[in-house]
Amino acid sequence: MTKLYRSSTGKVIAEFDEMPSLLFVSNDGHGVFDDTFIDGEWQRKQRSITVHSEVGKATTYEQECYVLDIEEDEGQPVFDTDKFTYTD
Structure with a gap:
C-alpha cells in the first residue's frame, strides 16, 4: 500500500511497503526539478525517461542518460554531455 501525506512539519511524505522499482517525481511540472x-x-545522469504503462501488461520504461566526464575548470565542474540510450 502506498500513502502520500503531509507531516505535522509540512513536509510531503510518500510511504511504501516495498521499495518501488521506478519512482518519478516532478516538483514543478517543467522538467527542471524532476x-x-x-x-x-x-x-543523477538522467536526461529523459518515457514510461509505458497499460492495464494487464508489464510496465516498461526507456531512459536516456548523459555520459558524465567531470573535470574541474577554475573550480567548476565541466560535463561531457555525449549521450547514450538504453532500455531496462
Missing part, C-alpha cells in the same frame, strides 16, 4: 529513482537509487 527526480527519478530506480530500485531506490537516485538517477
Whole structure:
C-alpha cells in the first residue's frame, strides 16, 4: 500500500511497503526539478525517461542518460554531455 501525506512539519511524505522499482517525481511540472529513482537509487545522469504503462501488461520504461566526464575548470565542474540510450 502506498500513502502520500503531509507531516505535522509540512513536509510531503510518500510511504511504501516495498521499495518501488521506478519512482518519478516532478516538483514543478517543467522538467527542471524532476527526480527519478530506480530500485531506490537516485538517477543523477538522467536526461529523459518515457514510461509505458497499460492495464494487464508489464510496465516498461526507456531512459536516456548523459555520459558524465567531470573535470574541474577554475573550480567548476565541466560535463561531457555525449549521450547514450538504453532500455531496462
